[in-house]
Amino acid sequence: MEDAIMNIKTKKKISRIIFYIVLVLVAVIYIYPVFLMYMNSLKPFGEIVRDAIAFPTKPEWANYTYVIDKIKYFKLFGNNVLITVTGLAGIIFFSSAAAYMLDRVRNSYTKLAHFLIITPMLIPFQTIMITLLKAMNVIHLSGSKLGLGVQYWGFGIPMATFIFYNFMKTIPHELDESAKIDGASTNVTFFRVIFPLLKSVTVTVLVLDVMWIWNDFLLPLLMVNSSNETKTLVLAAYTFIGQMNTKWHYAMAAMVLAVTPSIIVFILLQKHIVEGVVAGAVKG
Numbered sequence: 001m002e003d004a005i006m007n008i009k010t011k012k013k014i015s016r017i018i019f020y021i022v023l024v025l026v027a028v029i030y031i032y033p034v035f036l037m038y039m040n041s042l043k044p045f046g047e048i049v050r051d052a053i054a055f056p057t058k059p060e061w062a063n064y065t066y067v068i069d070k071i072k073y074f075k076l077f078g079n080n081v082l083i084t085v086t087g088l089a090g091i092i093f094f095s096s097a098a099a100y101m102l103d104r105v106r107n108s109y110t111k112l113a114h115f116l117i118i119t120p121m122l123i124p125f126q127t128i129m130i131t132l133l134k135a136m137n138v139i140h141l142s143g144s145k146l147g148l149g150v151q152y153w154g155f156g157i158p159m160a161t162f163i164f165y166n167f168m169k170t171i172p173h174e175l176d177e178s179a180k181i182d183g184a185s186t187n188v189t190f191f192r193v194i195f196p197l198l199k200s201v202t203v204t205v206l207v208l209d210v211m212w213i214w215n216d217f218l219l220p221l222l223m224v225n226s227s228n229e230t231k232t233l234v235l236a237a238y239t240f241i242g243q244m245n246t247k248w249h250y251a252m253a254a255m256v257l258a259v260t261p262s263i264i265v266f267i268l269l270q271k272h273i274v275e276g277v278v279a280g281a282v283k284g
Helices: 002-041 045-050 062-070 073-104 108-122 127-140 145-168 174-181 184-214 218-221 232-236 248-283
Strands: none
Touching: 002 127, 002 248, 045 248, 062 073, 062 248, 073 108, 073 145, 073 184, 073 248, 108 145, 127 145, 127 184, 127 218, 145 184, 145 218, 174 184, 184 248, 218 232
16 A cells, blocks of 8 residues: 555656656747847857857947947837837726626627627737728828827737636626615726726736737837837837848847846736736636
8 A cells, every 4th residue: 555655656756857847848948049139149240140059259248239329229118118008008998997897787788899899809910900001091090109009909908808807707796786885986886996806917917918019010010110219129129130131249139128128027027927817717
């Protein structure tokens, strides 16, 4: 009996070790390209051409100072912040409010509205981008930082509403009834009672959308690429990549400067992402 128990424990231990080894290998596969980007950003052009996977013989910090000055980094950083904050504000506000009403008012109309809101998740962006560009030109939202931020509402609200709606179903309706007994309106009930309870899932939506909006390339390329005043950091990094000559050392440095802020946000808030996902799963 004791031998059997020992065998079971040994098998579990071996399985756990194998599982951790697989996790480490997968992590290395995903992290290694990012590591190469950071490493090559500290090399001169010649070293990258000779051996892209070798360590730099001497860190070339001048790559960063050149890129910061060339692309006017701090101005473009401000552009990214404005676009991202505008997009996040609309996505979180409208999707959380929509999820609240869809959950609390259940009838054939809200079921249809729910279907229409989440259906755009199934539509590839590439199929509508030309139509979108023409439409944004007509209503004067192209070539504008605020206009670009507003456009992210349409692409981000469907997924965010889906996430908020699934979490909203875990919040008891008795809270609404208690608030109404105390004389609170629907708006007051949502903002003062319900929305604070959505903290974990709101942070989840916030981090996922920060990673998406901050590092997005295609939509800014279509909407604001024509003006240096409205460019984003990722677009600026693309200026070092040409058809005849690519300045890889500057391109890598520019990409590091572009993506590092969003990576920092993800690292700082990743615990809240897990909490949001787990809370919805457990309560559901």
